[in-house]
Amino acid sequence: MQAHAEQHPPYPEPTGRPEGGTRRPGESVWRGLPRAIAFLTIAPMPATARDGLAGAAGWFPVLGAAIGALAGGVRLGAEQLVGRTPATVLAIITLVVVTGALHQDGLADTADGLGARGERPRRLQAMRDPATGAFGALALIGWTLLMLTTLASLGAAHALIALTVACALARWTALLHAAATPPARSDGLGAALHVSRPALAAATVVSATLSLGLCTIIPGAIATGVALLLAALSALLAHRTLGGRTGDTLGATIAITEAVACVALLAAWHG
Numbered sequence: 001m002q003a004h005a006e007q008h009p010p011y012p013e014p015t016g017r018p019e020g021g022t023r024r025p026g027e028s029v030w031r032g033l034p035r036a037i038a039f040l041t042i043a044p045m046p047a048t049a050r051d052g053l054a055g056a057a058g059w060f061p062v063l064g065a066a067i068g069a070l071a072g073g074v075r076l077g078a079e080q081l082v083g084r085t086p087a088t089v090l091a092i093i094t095l096v097v098v099t100g101a102l103h104q105d106g107l108a109d110t111a112d113g114l115g116a117r118g119e120r121p122r123r124l125q126a127m128r129d130p131a132t133g134a135f136g137a138l139a140l141i142g143w144t145l146l147m148l149t150t151l152a153s154l155g156a157a158h159a160l161i162a163l164t165v166a167c168a169l170a171r172w173t174a175l176l177h178a179a180a181t182p183p184a185r186s187d188g189l190g191a192a193l194h195v196s197r198p199a200l201a202a203a204t205v206v207s208a209t210l211s212l213g214l215c216t217i218i219p220g221a222i223a224t225g226v227a228l229l230l231a232a233l234s235a236l237l238a239h240r241t242l243g244g245r246t247g248d249t250l251g252a253t254i255a256i257t258e259a260v261a262c263v264a265l266l267a268a269w270h271g
Contacts, residue, residue, distance in 0.1 A: 032056040036063050040171070042100040053192055057178075058199035060171035061207045068167030071095040072160030079156045088152045091163065092144065095258075103170075103258075106251015107143060108136030113242065120243050124184060127248050139252075146259045150266050158269060161214050166261035169227040170254040172207035175200055176231035177253045182244040189247025219268035226264040230257050 032055025038045040039056055040063045075091035082090075096104060113127035115135030126133070132140075151159045175195045183191035207227075212220035234253045238245050 064171035065168040068163035072163035103251040110252035111139035170257035180235035184244035
């Protein structure tokens with residue numbers, strides 16, 4: 001894969017003030033929004049939006065919901081023209097394209113790293129290899145098939161809700177992952193993203209509100225609980241196998257949560 005988060009971070013290295021942490025006096029919380037957009041999507045943004053991640057973390061679930069709603073809207077609109085399964089494929093393509101395949105790249109790299117034999121340095125080295133190995137390819141195939149079969153099993157309205165909520169919860173899960181684990185390296189996106197308590201609290205409120213509000217109480221609670229469990233498991237696995245988080249483990253956490261949250265909602269709605 002050409003896009004490689006760990007090799008080519010789009011932001012400068014941390015400069016003392018935690019990214020996403022305490023803002024300078026007079027710095028508006030709204031400044032974090034364009035930074036979140038620049039980080040999470042391929043939308044063209046001014047150069048000032050790429051000067052760090054300060055204030056961006058709290059906006060992650062909001063941007064996730066917007067990304068998911070866009071993909072769900074494609075599914076909703078295309079289903080009348082081409083049918084459920086092709087419309088689902090178009091929705092998944094939209095999800096990947098809008099994010100620049102950043103999270104899928106992280107999933108593939110993390111799978112290759114975990115599949116590598118040897119100690120932590122060997123795993124981290126494998127994750128920085130731009131080539132996708134067998135484990136990475138299998139992870140991408142598994143993610144695609146799970147998203148396709150799950151979303152194709154839902155009606156258009158439920159697919160829209162599932163994508164909106166799953167993508168919001170996935171970005172929240174990444175923040176929990178980042179808050180629970182130290183950076184495995186001193187460089188890269190894993191080290192650049194710091195999540196302050198206020199940002200995490202805001203992201204938690206937004207994620208829970210979207211999940212419970214759009215999915216109703218029981219399905220929303222199930223999806224939120226699954227996301228929380230995945231955050232704990234991903235943090236534990238990253239800490240034990242890699243020594244902490246990297247940009248790739250953050251991306252993998254997002255991709256996995258998207259798929260598993262959609263599965264959880266399918267099970268809750270069909271239960």
